[in-house]
Amino acid sequence: MSNALWQRQLETGLAAMGLELEASAQQQLLDFLALLNKWNGAYNLTAVRDPGQMVSRQLLDSLSVLPxxxxDHLLDVGAGGGLPGIPLAIVLPQKRFTLLDSNSKKTRFLTQCVLELGLQNVEVIHGRAESCDPQRLFSQISSRAFTALDNLVSWCGHLLANDGEFLAMKGQFPDDEVAALPAGWQLTSRHSLQVPGSEGERHLLTLSRNAQPQ
Known part of the structure; x- marks a missing residue:
């Protein structure tokens, strides 16, 4: 898969999503994808091995939550190979992103990405979410292919501001996971995500604390 084909796929996908990005941002996205592809074999960063699917299932999928x-400061938990955190940081340079993962190989990769891509707005933390003690709580926390919703709120709830929300990216709508949410948490909204070139359902679930814990 040549960079030229990736570029064509990216341009076509962005147009279908109604996203206009500077050429420099598009190049950074492609450079990130090249790093992900290069390091994936040794570090097992993502299950997507087919280079022909990487633009859609990694870049465009990450950018589908952009709206x-x-x-101003997003925490991405279980950041893994940097999805959606790195693509979002590239296209939103005015915002800050903290990427948290307990796997040292993956945080080494993320740190390398930050250096090679020159991302001034990204901080990488190696550690478990349960042990993280930030100076300031986050108003939004994203997760993608990280864990079940009940684990997400249990492990990461202390990192979220009282009026904050989780942005949980899922495939099919997880009725069983929503039903298993612990008392005090609720599904605030659900959105079907349209990802050009990607088959299967994609959903974004926003979760927040109940105003009146049950």
Missing amino acids: FVTT
């Missing part, structure tokens, strides 16, 4: 990122 829902309203905070």
Whole structure:
């Protein structure tokens, strides 16, 4: 898969999503994808191995939540290979992003990405969410292919501001996970995500604390 084909796929996908990005941002996205592809074999960063699917299932999928990122400082938990955190940080340079993961290989990769891509707005933390003690709580926390919703709110709830929300990216709508949410948490909204070139359902679930814990 040549960079030229990736570029064509990215341009076509962005147009279908109604996203206009500077050429420099598009190049950074492609450079990130090249790093992800290069390091994936040794570090097992993502299950997507087919280079022909990487633009859609990694870049465009990450950018599909762009309209829902309203905070000035987003925490991405279980950041793994940097999805959605790195693509979002590239296209939102005015916002800050903290990427948290407990796997040292993955945080080494993320740190390398930050250096090679020159991302001034990204901080990488190696550690478990349960042990993280930030100076300031986050108003939005994203997760993608991280864990079940009940684990997400249990492990990361202390990192979220009282009026904050989780942005949980899922495939099919997880009725069983929503039903298993612990008392005090609720599904605030659900959105079907349209990802050009990607088959299967994609959903974004926003979760928040109940005003009146049950």
